[in-house]
Amino acid sequence: MKELFDVPLELQHLNLQKIYYVGNLSLLNKRKVTILGSRNPNIYAQHFTQEIAKKISYYGIVIVSGGALGIDIIAHSFSLPLTIMIAPSSLDIIYPKTNSQIIQRMYKESLVLSQFSPSYHPKPYSFLERNKLVVSLGECIILPQANLKSGSMQSVKYALSLKKKIYVIPHRLGESEGTQYLAKEGLAEIIWNIDEFLEKLFGKRVNNQSKDEVLEFCKHNPFFDEALLKFGAKIFEYELEGKIRRNNGRIEVV
Structure with a gap:
């Protein structure tokens, strides 16, 4: 404090x-x-x-x-x-x-x-x-x-x-x-x-390939459960594709 x-x-x-x-x-x-x-x-x-x-x-x-x-x-x-x-x-x-x-x-x-x-x-x-x-x-x-x-x-x-x-x-x-x-x-x-x-x-939110909202969110190293709550099965897809990984309960962008 x-x-x-x-x-x-x-x-x-x-x-x-x-x-x-x-x-x-x-x-x-x-x-x-x-x-x-x-x-x-x-x-x-x-x-x-x-x-x-x-x-x-x-x-x-x-x-x-x-x-x-x-x-x-x-x-x-x-x-x-x-x-x-x-x-x-x-x-x-x-x-x-x-x-x-x-x-x-x-x-x-x-x-x-x-x-x-x-x-x-x-x-x-x-x-x-x-x-x-x-x-x-x-x-x-x-x-x-x-x-x-x-x-x-x-x-x-x-x-x-x-x-x-x-x-x-x-x-x-x-x-x-x-x-x-x-x-x-x-x-x-x-x-x-x-x-x-x-x-x-x-204003209109940027939502194209140059800015991936899932990866942008994961750059903050959120807890896995938190990311899953926000994006659902997409988190598993990104994990399988090797874009992100879990580390001590948190997500890292690869």
Whole structure:
């Protein structure tokens, strides 16, 4: 754990006394998108979060979230190593313990930030303070699911005060009433098609022989299981073709 002396431009309006970090600081220099939402998402929102986090990482864009149960940890898991977590505790305390395995991987492969000095355990207001950083770092906010009276909606209120764009997905009537409200009131845009949305946001992604997304991902020496989760049977094909190999549970580009 180290102290970050140059506060990122996106966070300077918060007048933070200190920021601590563990991991890869170069991620702060990349484009970033925030994904946040319900701690108890339905299957539809889970699948959407998995797909959009994975596809955003193909663009080389970093996902920012808060490491919480539900939407947050799904977004982190499917965008590793291109992800930044903002902790509600100090960095010597992993919170929540339920997500410790993924959080420990982020300590090694990604970037975790905290405004709290050791050894700080989360208080009720810590999550609201944490969420200000989560919202501030991303150029826009993607909210797959949220209840009307929830911490996620408080984060959206803060995001709107910063004039951040909010994006939601369509749900059935009676579900995710927070995102339904945002769409109804014109406070958020609806994502109807993930690929079209991402192309509009980031431009057309290079996808030709000169840039192989599997090999680009494997250059970061991901865990085999992580690569398999992202690309499925293609990983086995590349291994058989001799393009990649396994080494101590990780993948290397040959």
